[in-house]
Amino acid sequence: MRVLILAAFLFALTLDANAIGVDKDRLADPQQEARAFKIMKQLRCLVCQNESIAVSDASLAEDLRAIVRKQVRAGKPDAEIIAFMTSRYGDWVLLKPPLRPGTVILWFGPLILLVIGGFMVFRFVRQRPETAIARPLDADEKKRLKKILGEKNEQEGNMP
Amino acid sequence: MLIRRFLPLLIFIGLFVAFMVGLTLNPREIPSARIGKPVPDFSLPPLEGDGVGLSTADMTDGDNIIIVNFFASWCGPCRLEHPSLMKLAKLDGVKLYGISYKDKPENSLSFLKTLGNPYVRVGMDLKGRNAIDWGVTGTPETFVVKNGIIRYQHIGPIYDVQVGELFLPLVKKLRQEGPS
């Protein structure tokens, strides 16, 4: 077990021990560079924690950036560049997972929740006037009510 | 109404069970995008000046099972898995090839000289471009290939246990399949 942990640690080290570099192959055409950057932001730096290759100093990320730039320069469409990556690394490389049977909940869950929740809120808000029944006040409560109304009227409507 | 009150509990139980199932499934193979696909087209220069490099043609070898290991002298875990690789190379019907990843040739050479050379041959991937075609994310990584088709991808170091419990049965199984 100890060996495993040590190994994991060393493994992480070899991947992360990298310095702050500057890409030398940036595309001269700002529009092309912007397109490349947009694609890079979609791709996971596979050896980092949830980072895109656009902002990672890992050397693999650097290599992948170079590939993206090369293909953008060659005029390849976005979809083809993305396909190049997924054929090698699978959907794992995409930070925005594509719609697949396994990601249905991810993509449609929010909508389903909103519909169900919206329905519940609608019923909650609509039903109230019919169901709530007020009990008449007794004398003591009336007295306290008067007092409260007197001092609280000003604050009504100003709650944070 | 009753369901509504139990809903949070049910959702939580669902998540909880999913966690439990997931954790007990361990260990298992993580299918990679490359498994079942042919090896990439490649041709790498040799490590030694006079030797022969490594190319796609080497990935088909009759009944033999090809194992390709990405390594580098600067990678700690590679050092850690090295003794196990020596054992892996001795398995029946296995040809172990090495690909030195982003490493200076002289460093790779002295690495193999000191620790022993388990590889039949070594190709050099100086810039790491070839590794990307394999879907490699870092060293060490190991592929099991038969007839030019990738059958298994191992991420991270290989230990003795895995040589015996993972690679040996896999190699046996693949060899039984015949040359197809």
Added chain:
Amino acid sequence: MIAELGHFSLVLALGLAVLQVIVPMVGAARDDGRMMMLARPAAYGQFLFCLLAFLALTYCYIISDFSVAVVARNSHSLKPLLYKISGVWGNHEGSILLWVTFLALYGALVAFFGRNLPRSLQARVLAVQAIIGVGFYLFMLLTSNPFERLANVPFEGNGMNPLLQDPGLAFHPPFLYLGYVGLSVAFSFAIAALIEGRVDPAWARWVRPWTLLAWLFLTIGITLGSWWAYYELGWGGWWGWDPVENASFMPWLAATALLHSAIVVEKRNSLKSWTVLLAIVAFSFSLLGTFIVRSGIITSVHAFATDPKRGMFILLFLGLVIGGSFLLFALRSDRLQAGGLFAPVSRESGLVINNLFLSVAAAVVLYGTLHPLLSDALFGVKSSVGAPFFNLVFGFLMIPVVMMMGLGVHFKWKRADIRGISQRLAAITGLSLLAVLMTLYVAYGGSLMPAIWVGIALWLLLSMFQELGHRIKLFRVPFGDSLRRLMRQPRSSWGMSLGHIGFAIALIGIVVTSSWNLEVQKVVKIGESLTIGDHTVTLKDVIPVAGPNYSAVRGIVTVTAKDGKSYIAYPESRTYVSSPMTTTEGDVATTLTGDLFIVIGEAQGLDQWGMRVYYKPMQVWLWIGAAIMVLGGFISLSDRRYRIGTPGKATGIIKDARHAH
């Protein structure tokens, strides 16, 4: 010796916590006053011993006692004192100890400030608080003992990750933990209320300040973390939807929702079971955040396998606490009868609708964070969910949230007059639409979404000022009267206005800095320049610098703006002694219109250096906005009516009756 003392204190704290669970709980069930009375001294004692344990560990760090395993693993004798102390919580064991110390602190605070709570309620709240404590003490003592000694004492410690050696990050975890743990109070109140079968406006009034306090600390903690990422990581990014960040964001979203739903309980004695549920969910998010991220299982299922004992304990504890709470909720929440009424268009409805959107947003973050893990565990498919997904889905969800914020504040309680409000908002809506068009014109060729967001954020800001103006009858009564009205606003109203205005300002910053930032990367020789936007940046020289536990290169860079103004920047790149790692200390020149962020990288051959320069327009608005939100929170917290421990006099029945006629 000191370490053993700490260990012993921890055991004593556990003992007191067990006592604090059993005796008051039984006492409350039997209506035995003397048994219930035990809760308070037990809470004080538990805090005392837990604090003692924490101080003992801190002492071990300060004197660099490497015979203690965690100190050896995580500290270094050369570290500055500040980072020796912050190192206490910079690792698994220490952070859990800090967590539980805060838990005990909140327990003691509830014991102190809650003296005029109903006796049985306080006893039960403290007992529930102690249940969580027992779990944590056991977790530490059984699986993660911070006081474990090493048989072979090393000569020097392993050091701390240099990235963590930053004041922003030194104080980020304590604030975050104060927030996480603060939510335990709302949770304990919720569980106690379920046991008692009673939630009323007074309950909400007790719960709100504690939730507000937790929310405040969470806001501070998250902002500090984000600020640290911005300054320290050298990419100019401040939010990456990383699992660790998400883990702090989920409780924040839930706490925000809880803060608002509790208002409906307090005002209208309604929405009770939802509020109780939110209190449970918010703290569950805290636990999830603490454990799952700490144990590393979010990043990989396999990390779990490295220490199965810890993993199993965590899972069982989460299962018991969260599952148990939801079961209790399922069984008891029918007792929480709905109370007062309000029209479909009213402040209450607005709060309910916003609660819906906030909850869905929290669910999105939760599922997005867990999806890779579930996908890997269930289908064996490795999957990533990152910034592009969250930005898209969360971004869409935020539109109705922000619109509802700006609209809802104009709604009157019980029944709102839509026509009046739309007339009132016509002018600012027109102004915001104009801003959208102008943005499109100025940033010609850009995408539509940023422009729309500029409009929405501006609209929210204007709407908040409009509401304040309406409240003080600006321009409808003499100006002096308006001013007097402004001064007489209760502090909770100030809190509301500032909180929302702060949010709007932060939102403007977020939208602008993420949509229009500039970035230039170049390898420059000494004497060479690059231009970014209106600035010319010239590398004059690079000099070596020695720090206490690092060596660095420092760039001397002149920056000249178009208008001729110039300054000298000193970006640094540090390499630490104890770990082969480089960190950047970028030079950031902040103005209201934008930050110029200069990072110097590694040497690229003789006298050539990699430089990255970012221009982050209106970045500082994000920090200012967050600061205003926090200020608003503190002002609201100081309101007489919300002062912690001041029990509300009004009961639900009276309030209901008032609204019925």
